[in-house]
Every structure is written in C-alpha cells, then in structure tokens.
Amino acid sequence: MNLDLNDLINEVAEKIILHWNYRDLVEIPDAVRNVGSHVQEIYLKWNKLKSLPLWISDFSNVTNLYLYGNNIEHLPDSLRHMNNLAVLDLSANQLKELPICLGYLKNLRSLLLNQNFITSLPQSMSQLKNLERLFLSGNRIVALPEWLGALPVLGELFVDNNLLEEIPNRLTLSNSLSIISVCSNKLSYLPLNGFLSAPCIRFNSNPCLNYLSLPVLYQLMCKVQYPMSEESGNAIAHGCFRSNSKTNNCNIKTKLLLLSKNNSEHKKFVIELPRQLLVIHDIYENKVISLWELSLRKVYLSRFHHTLDISWDPPNVYVKQNPILDKINFGIDKYLKSLIPFGLLLNGPISICMNKYCNEPIFSEAWILLGSGKNTFAIPTIVILCCHRCATEFIKTSNFIENHDIYVYMCQD
Ligand SMILES: [Zn+2]
Structure with a gap:
C-alpha cells in the first residue's frame, strides 16, 4: 500500500464523498476510524478487500457504499448499525452466504449482489420494507422465497444467470413490481396467474420453459412492439418454448x-x-x-x-x-x-x-x-x-x- 496514512486521515476528515476506487486497498486502515462519522458516500470499487472492519458502523452517516469487485467473503454483523445505508453494492465479490444483519438495514433502497456465490436469501431480508431494487444475477440460487412478493416497494428484481426452476407465485400479488428479469435459468414454468402490477418479465434462455398461461401471455404481449407477427414467440422471449422432452428426474411435481x-x-x-x-x-x-x-x-x-x-x-x-x-x-x-x-x-x-x-x-x-x-x-x-x-x-x-x-x-x- 503506497498511500500515506496522514494524507488518508486528512482526506477522510475533509470530504463527504470518498473516491477510493482502484487503490489496491487490502483493508480500510484503522487510523481513519474516528474521523469519518460525517462521510456519506464511499467508493471502494476494484480494491482487494477481503472483509470490512468491525468498526465500519462508526461511519454512521454513510448512505452509499460501493464495494464492487473486491474479494469479500463475509460481512461483519456490525453492518446492522449502518441505519442510513440506502445503496449497498457488493457485486463481484466472494459471498457464499448473506448475513442476517442485512435485514436490519431499514433504509436500504438498492441492494446489488450480482456475481457472487449466493445460494439463498436470509428470512431477515423480508424486513427490508424500503427496498426498491434487488440485483442477484450471476449467483447459484435455486429457489427464491415467496416473501419477495410481499416487499411493499420492490420494483425491480434481477435474477438472471442463476439456477431457478420456478419463481414465487406470490410475485403475482405484488403491487409494485415493474421489472422481473430471470433470463438464463432453469425455469420449468412461470406463475400461471396474471400479475397484479403487469410487470415487464424478461425470461430469455430458459430452454425447459415450454408454455405460458393465457393471462401471462396476454400481459407479456402488451409489452412487445409486434406481438402479432409470425415470430411472436421470439418477440416475447428467445430460447424458450422448445418443447424439449425433459428427461431429468425424481420429483413429485x-x-x-x-x-x-x-x-x-x-x-x-x-x-x-x-x-x-x-x-x-x-x-x-x-x-x-x-x-x-x-x-x-x-x-x-x-x-x-x-x-x-x-x-x-x-x-x-x-x-x-x-x-x-x-x-x-x-x-x-x-x-x-x-x-x-x-x-x-x-x-x-x-x-x-x-x-x-x-x-x-x-x-x-x-x-x-x-x-x-x-x-x-x-x-x-x-x-x-x-x-x-x-x-x-x-x-x-x-x-x-x-x-x-x-x-x-x-x-x-
Ligand atoms: Zn370458474
């Protein structure tokens, strides 16, 4: 690390926004701990952080925290005290599990978790009543929880490139969803019920998906430009409706x-x-x-x-x-x-x-x-x-x- 520590302390003390992208940081130095309670935004993209310090919550006024492209495997439980966080970007890290403390971030509006190794979401996240945008693309999620459909202001849900076999029926009851993106998964079906909020649903490249229900089909057709063309199947989604014989396996569906x-x-x-x-x-x-x-x-x-x-x-x-x-x-x-x-x-x-x-x-x-x-x-x-x-x-x-x-x-x- 080539940074001079005094320069760093002065920088934190003077600024509201810290631009620390591309600095090869392997940790946030303890020396800045007591001078950052006024800081509102921290850009730490493309560094080499493996974790966040336990004292990160001393930066209690941070609203936007960008950690894209680090090596973070775990998050400290103290994160729960960062009450003002509205945007948390943890994309392109090494997360396998999400901590329960995420559910305490009551003011969180955007949560970006693309390109990790996440397999499931903790139940505590059902408390994120202000969450508007959730990004989960490029993970290993097999099933999404039904409570996602009960998050009161969730408008955008991105879960492309995962292992989803279905999406929750409760999403059909959400009043707020405007986009659901579930391309490149293993979906066997979409919910059959019409969606209350008539969201735009992107589901290209789900080769096991062979049919739609009539209300969902009609809702999707309203979103495409030339729904009546011969290619209407393609207009709605590419790489689906192949009527493949699905030879796998053992379940009771x-x-x-x-x-x-x-x-x-x-x-x-x-x-x-x-x-x-x-x-x-x-x-x-x-x-x-x-x-x-x-x-x-x-x-x-x-x-x-x-x-x-x-x-x-x-x-x-x-x-x-x-x-x-x-x-x-x-x-x-x-x-x-x-x-x-x-x-x-x-x-x-x-x-x-x-x-x-x-x-x-x-x-x-x-x-x-x-x-x-x-x-x-x-x-x-x-x-x-x-x-x-x-x-x-x-x-x-x-x-x-x-x-x-x-x-x-x-x-x-
Ligand atoms: Zn009837």
Missing part, C-alpha cells in the same frame, strides 16, 4: 404428458406444472371438486376478492386483488382454518378461473385446456378453469384454439 400426433408420428414431451397444482382434469371430465380445494377457495374468498378481466381482442389483461377488511365477515369455520396452511393463502391462488364470469381462485385442483391464443400460434398456452361447467363455457365463448393434436395425461414421477 405434477406434470402433463403431451402426446403430439404429427404426420402420424407420435412425439412425446412433458411439461411441468406449478408444484402447488396437485390434481388436474381434462377439460371434458365432469368430476366433483375435492373438499380440500373447496376449503382453500372459500377461506381465500373470505379475505380477498381477486378478479381477472380479459378482453379477447385485442389481448389485454387487468388483474385486481382487494383484501376484504371486514373482520366480522372473516367467519370461516375456525376448525377448517386451522387445517389450512396460512402460507398457501398468503402466496395467492395459482390462477383465477378463466371463465370471465367466474373469477374463482384456484389453488390445487383445476381443469386444463391446452392450445394457443388466436394470434399466438408460436407459444403453447394453457388455460386454467375451476370446474367442468366453466370449462365448457370457456370453449364456447373464447377465441382460444384448442390443440386437438395433443393428448393430455397427468403423470407423476
């Missing part, structure tokens, strides 16, 4: 086995449905719905009113959820309520019945139709309905084209 009869040659492929969906019926099956599903719908409807308005041509989707505040009307049987995991209700229904006069929430059991929208042949699309009657009604009144060449079977492995 419900799948649809699709047999496509193409020029008398049978092609076989599997699409994976959201794991919450436990029972599916062919559109022509007239079965009685299970008591479990009926209870979930009833309890949910006692607290929320969820509507989906689809006008078929031009494609447009409007989704709305109203919490019913009248506690007196909460009156669902207490015993019934005790049987149902509350999380299931909080994370929202997987879809709303697509019969436009129904809007029943659907949790674990549904009638499914597979085909394509009138102008979107390129994208295999599924429609979810709450009962046989709604399914029949939907076929009569919509412009949806059922794919008669594909036979639908449910399989579990």
Whole structure:
C-alpha cells in the first residue's frame, strides 16, 4: 500500500464523498476510524478487500457504499448499525452466504449482489420494507422465497444467470413490481396467474420453459412492439418454448404428458406444472371438486376478492386483488382454518378461473385446456378453469384454439 496514512486521515476528515476506487486497498486502515462519522458516500470499487472492519458502523452517516469487485467473503454483523445505508453494492465479490444483519438495514433502497456465490436469501431480508431494487444475477440460487412478493416497494428484481426452476407465485400479488428479469435459468414454468402490477418479465434462455398461461401471455404481449407477427414467440422471449422432452428426474411435481400426433408420428414431451397444482382434469371430465380445494377457495374468498378481466381482442389483461377488511365477515369455520396452511393463502391462488364470469381462485385442483391464443400460434398456452361447467363455457365463448393434436395425461414421477 503506497498511500500515506496522514494524507488518508486528512482526506477522510475533509470530504463527504470518498473516491477510493482502484487503490489496491487490502483493508480500510484503522487510523481513519474516528474521523469519518460525517462521510456519506464511499467508493471502494476494484480494491482487494477481503472483509470490512468491525468498526465500519462508526461511519454512521454513510448512505452509499460501493464495494464492487473486491474479494469479500463475509460481512461483519456490525453492518446492522449502518441505519442510513440506502445503496449497498457488493457485486463481484466472494459471498457464499448473506448475513442476517442485512435485514436490519431499514433504509436500504438498492441492494446489488450480482456475481457472487449466493445460494439463498436470509428470512431477515423480508424486513427490508424500503427496498426498491434487488440485483442477484450471476449467483447459484435455486429457489427464491415467496416473501419477495410481499416487499411493499420492490420494483425491480434481477435474477438472471442463476439456477431457478420456478419463481414465487406470490410475485403475482405484488403491487409494485415493474421489472422481473430471470433470463438464463432453469425455469420449468412461470406463475400461471396474471400479475397484479403487469410487470415487464424478461425470461430469455430458459430452454425447459415450454408454455405460458393465457393471462401471462396476454400481459407479456402488451409489452412487445409486434406481438402479432409470425415470430411472436421470439418477440416475447428467445430460447424458450422448445418443447424439449425433459428427461431429468425424481420429483413429485405434477406434470402433463403431451402426446403430439404429427404426420402420424407420435412425439412425446412433458411439461411441468406449478408444484402447488396437485390434481388436474381434462377439460371434458365432469368430476366433483375435492373438499380440500373447496376449503382453500372459500377461506381465500373470505379475505380477498381477486378478479381477472380479459378482453379477447385485442389481448389485454387487468388483474385486481382487494383484501376484504371486514373482520366480522372473516367467519370461516375456525376448525377448517386451522387445517389450512396460512402460507398457501398468503402466496395467492395459482390462477383465477378463466371463465370471465367466474373469477374463482384456484389453488390445487383445476381443469386444463391446452392450445394457443388466436394470434399466438408460436407459444403453447394453457388455460386454467375451476370446474367442468366453466370449462365448457370457456370453449364456447373464447377465441382460444384448442390443440386437438395433443393428448393430455397427468403423470407423476
Ligand atoms: Zn370458474
């Protein structure tokens, strides 16, 4: 380190913003500890820090801390006292785990954690009520927590280049999301329900993703410039909808086995449905719905009113959820309520019945139709309905084209 220590102390004492990028620093010298309580921004990009000093919280007025491109493996617990932090950039470091103390940064608005080795997010981060932008691209995250959808002002979520197999259903209930970016993951499906905030969703290069639900498809089509072209599949996302046979493996997720009869040659492929969906019926099956599903719908409807308005041509989707505040009307049987995991209700229904006069929430059991929208042949699309009657009604009144060449079977492995 070539820096003269006295110069450094003087610099800290005199300045509000410290520009310490590209200085080959391996540590922040203890000597500056007592002279920096007024400092507001620190740029420490591209140094060689392995950690932050325990006393970092003595710089108690720092709002912006940029640590891009260091070698940081751990963060000190004292970070929790940096109450004024609004922007924390820890991208391109060596973090494997995130500390619980991150959840104490109540004023944090932007958290940048790109290009680390993170596999999960601590539950404490669900307390980041002011977080607007979260960057997690280039990590090793397999699953995102459902509570992300409950962060009240989260507007931008970037999780490209991870190992995601699904994204949380609860994101559909967020009022604030404007961008979700999940390119280059291992997504088998997107949530089926329409998104309340109709965000822009980027999901290029998810080769296992073979279909969309009708409301999500319509929401995405509103965001692209030429949705009606022959290439509409490409306009929405590149590198998806390849209908690959997915040969991996052992889980208990419900799948649809699709047999496509193409020029008398049978092609076989599997699409994976959201794991919450436990029972599916062919559109022509007239079965009685299970008591479990009926209870979930009833309890949910006692607290929320969820509507989906689809006008078929031009494609447009409007989704709305109203919490019913009248506690007196909460009156669902207490015993019934005790049987149902509350999380299931909080994370929202997987879809709303697509019969436009129904809007029943659907949790674990549904009638499914597979085909394509009138102008979107390129994208295999599924429609979810709450009962046989709604399914029949939907076929009569919509412009949806059922794919008669594909036979639908449910399989579990
Ligand atoms: Zn229905």
